[in-house]
Each structure stands twice: as C-alpha cells, then as structure tokens.
Amino acid sequence: MNLVTVIVPAYNSSRTIERCIRSLLKQTYSHKEIIIVDDGSTDNTPFICHKYMESFDIKYYSAPHGGVSAIRNLGLEKANGEYVMFVDADDYVKKNFIEKMVSALETAKCDMCICSYLRVVYNDCYPIKEFQKGGIVSRNKYLIDTLKDPGHHYFGVIWNKIFKTDIIRNNNIRFSKDITLGEDFVFSLEYLRYAKKVNVIEDKLIYYCYQDVNTLSRIKEKKISDCEKEMDNRNLIYKTYVDVMKNTGLFSKYQKQINRYWIFFYLRQKYDLIFKYKWSKEEKTLWLKEISDNKNVIEALKKYKKSEITTQYACYIVTQTTKNIIKEVIKIIKN
Known part of the structure; x- marks a missing residue:
C-alpha cells in the first residue's frame, strides 16, 4: 500500500476546516499523511489544527501570508x-475518496486520475455537468x-x-506565485506535459462547497482592479495552455x-457588466x-x-439565469 500525502491549504478557515479534517480522518485508505499548510490565518484555524494534532497523526505548518501557491509549494516540499x-x-470528501483514486491510478497504471464531484449550495448537493465519460484516456485525449x-x-x-510525486519532483513542477487565480490549471497543464495516461472515473467523491463570502478564490463585490488582475492571470495561463498544446502537437x-x-471570458464579462458589476x-x-x-x-x-458568439452568449445567459434562480430559491428555503 503506497503512502498518499493529502495537502490542505488553509487561510482563515475556522468555519469549515474541522469538517474537512474529519472527512480525511474517516478515509477507508489508511496509509496516508495529512499535511495542513496555514497561510498566516488570523482566526481560530491554528487552534483547531493543533487540537487535532494532539489526538491524530496530522502535520501542521504555518507560513506568513503569501497566497495559496506559496503554501501549496511548502506542502509539496514536506510531502x-x-x-x-x-x-x-472549505470542502470535504467521501470516506472512500483516497481509496477510489489510488485504485484507479494503480489498476490502470496511469499517471493521473480525475473524479467528479458534487457542488454544495447552502447545504444542498447538486451534480456538475458531465465533461468526460469514465475510462482510461491518453494524455492528448484528456x-x-x-x-x-x-x-x-x-x-x-x-x-x-491524484498525482505521482516522482513526476512532480523530477520535473520541478510547482505552483506559480505569479498567478493568483487559476494556478491550479497551470499546475495540471505542466504535469500533463510528462503524463502518458489518465484514468477518468465518474464517481462523485468530493463536496465542493459554495461559500457566500470572500475566500481565496472568490470575491463577492469585484472592482475593476480585481477584473484586471483576473485578465492578467488569464494571459499567463493561456500562454502555458498554448505552449502545452504545441508541445503535444495539438495546437x-x-x-x-x-x-x-477567451470567448468564454469575453462573454462572461459582458454578462457581468450588465447583471452583476455595481459600477x-x-x-x-x-x-x-x-x-x-x-x-x-x-485574436479569439x-x-x-458573430452567429457562433451570439449563440454561445444566449446559452451562457440561460445557464447563469438558471443558476442564480436556483441559488435564490435554495437561500429562501434555508432561511
């Protein structure tokens, strides 16, 4: 049984981190190490983590506030x-999360495995759109x-x-500190340069929780400076995206x-300018x-x-309107 390192980045997560830790402690896969890396929290997050360290085999590291990329890199160094x-x-996982992912990776002799998840909105679960059918695919197909x-x-x-540590370390793959939104996608793309096969499983093993507050990745009331930062990040992400596509012969x-x-970004911004931004x-x-x-x-x-863009925009409006209605209905019911 191979050791699995689970890295949990945390920043002012006192409302949710206990639920996350408990879900990891309940895993059916026993050969694991849990590493919590605290991004300089100023709430009760450190106290909660130390409480669990006293009773369970959990490792806790803290660093001055420097962003999620820096603390994930610290977690990789300690893994x-x-x-x-x-x-x-913010999230939590099903008790067979690690076991299912390890089994999918090892049985198929793949370099990465990806699973589906449930989106939790005000404590109710909703499945996400299915993007892939289950099965083993080549890196290029992925x-x-x-x-x-x-x-x-x-x-x-x-x-x-789930990733192989050797591929990460042998190729010096790290989270970019220059990217503050979308750094996950860049990490995955860099990893895929060196992967051969990916196992796609349809199991919904994670509860991804919608937070109606400002978090590491969500800002409730955006300013122009926030949008400019997002566009700068997207420029960097896209550069990696294109480079990997060229490297694999797909571009x-x-x-x-x-x-x-960029089309999706452009249409989302047009929508938000009309319906969301209070500017x-x-x-x-x-x-x-x-x-x-x-x-x-x-260029995009x-x-x-124009007809393609108009059709895509109409679809986006319908999707967003439906999502917003569902959120409001759930919020009213819960209150």
Missing part, C-alpha cells in the same frame, strides 16, 4: 507520499476534452485529481477550440475597452463568426 492529493479547507470548457472547475482545479488542429478560453457607467465603459483591447481576446473573436 513524503508516493502520491499527492489536494483538498481545500487535453482535447478540456477544450469543451477550458478552465472549468472540473478541469481547472487540482482537488479532484495546429485545435487552435480555434483553444480560443474558446458607474464610466467604469463599465473603461473595463469593456480594456477587454476589447486585449490581444488574446481580439477573429476565429469565431
């Missing part, structure tokens, strides 16, 4: 397992699948995946589809111009017909 997994302190919705949580996050054939990464007219005009002047957005729009 002793043959395999590495990540779980966010990358082609990401084109269905580049950067979607399913592909973009690391907490629904030429799938160049148009790769640009959906002045001048601020909205300024941000729309910044988006339109982005070279990657310009050239590759799609």
Whole structure:
C-alpha cells in the first residue's frame, strides 16, 4: 500500500476546516499523511489544527501570508507520499475518496486520475455537468476534452485529481506565485506535459462547497482592479495552455477550440457588466475597452463568426439565469 500525502491549504478557515479534517480522518485508505499548510490565518484555524494534532497523526505548518501557491509549494516540499492529493479547507470528501483514486491510478497504471464531484449550495448537493465519460484516456485525449470548457472547475482545479510525486519532483513542477487565480490549471497543464495516461472515473467523491463570502478564490463585490488582475492571470495561463498544446502537437488542429478560453471570458464579462458589476457607467465603459483591447481576446473573436458568439452568449445567459434562480430559491428555503 503506497503512502498518499493529502495537502490542505488553509487561510482563515475556522468555519469549515474541522469538517474537512474529519472527512480525511474517516478515509477507508489508511496509509496516508495529512499535511495542513496555514497561510498566516488570523482566526481560530491554528487552534483547531493543533487540537487535532494532539489526538491524530496530522502535520501542521504555518507560513506568513503569501497566497495559496506559496503554501501549496511548502506542502509539496514536506510531502513524503508516493502520491499527492489536494483538498481545500472549505470542502470535504467521501470516506472512500483516497481509496477510489489510488485504485484507479494503480489498476490502470496511469499517471493521473480525475473524479467528479458534487457542488454544495447552502447545504444542498447538486451534480456538475458531465465533461468526460469514465475510462482510461491518453494524455492528448484528456487535453482535447478540456477544450469543451477550458478552465472549468472540473478541469481547472487540482482537488479532484491524484498525482505521482516522482513526476512532480523530477520535473520541478510547482505552483506559480505569479498567478493568483487559476494556478491550479497551470499546475495540471505542466504535469500533463510528462503524463502518458489518465484514468477518468465518474464517481462523485468530493463536496465542493459554495461559500457566500470572500475566500481565496472568490470575491463577492469585484472592482475593476480585481477584473484586471483576473485578465492578467488569464494571459499567463493561456500562454502555458498554448505552449502545452504545441508541445503535444495539438495546437495546429485545435487552435480555434483553444480560443474558446477567451470567448468564454469575453462573454462572461459582458454578462457581468450588465447583471452583476455595481459600477458607474464610466467604469463599465473603461473595463469593456480594456477587454476589447486585449490581444488574446481580439485574436479569439477573429476565429469565431458573430452567429457562433451570439449563440454561445444566449446559452451562457440561460445557464447563469438558471443558476442564480436556483441559488435564490435554495437561500429562501434555508432561511
């Protein structure tokens, strides 16, 4: 039985981290080490972690506040397992999470495994859209699948995946400190450079919890500076995306589809400017111009017909409207 290291990054997670820790302690897979890396929390997170350290074999490290990439890298430095997994302190997992993922990796002799998850909104669970059918796929087929919705949580996050420590260390794969949003996707892409096969399992093993508060990855009331930071991050992510696609020989054939990464961003921003951002007219005009002047957005729009973009925008509006209605209904019911 191979040792599995589970890294839990935490920052002011006192409301949720105990639930996360308990779900990891209940795992059916016993040969594991749990490493909590605290990003300089100022609430009760350290107290809760130390409480569990006294009774269970949990390792806890704290570092000055420097962002999730820095503390995940610290977790990788401390990891002793043959395999590495990540779980966010906001979320929790089913008791067979590690066992299922390890089995899928080893039985199929793959380099990475990915599972599905349940989205938790106000304590009710909802399945996500299915992006892949279960089964073993080549690294290139997996990358082609990401084109269905580049950067979607399913592909973009690391907490629904298991990695081999040797591949990470032998190729010096780390989380980029220059990227503060979407760093998970870059890590996965860099890892896939060196992977050969991926096992896709349809089991929903994780509870991804919607938080109606500001977290490491969600800002409730965005300012223009937040949006500018996101676009800067996307420029860096896209550079890696293109580089990996070129490195694997997929770029030429799938160049148009790769640009959906920017089409989705462009349409989401148009939607948010109308329905979400509480800005002045001048601020909205300024941000729309910044988006339109982005070279990657310009190139992406050239590759799609207006009718294609209009259809995609209509689909996005329907999807977002439905999501918002469901959230509000659930919120009313819960209150």
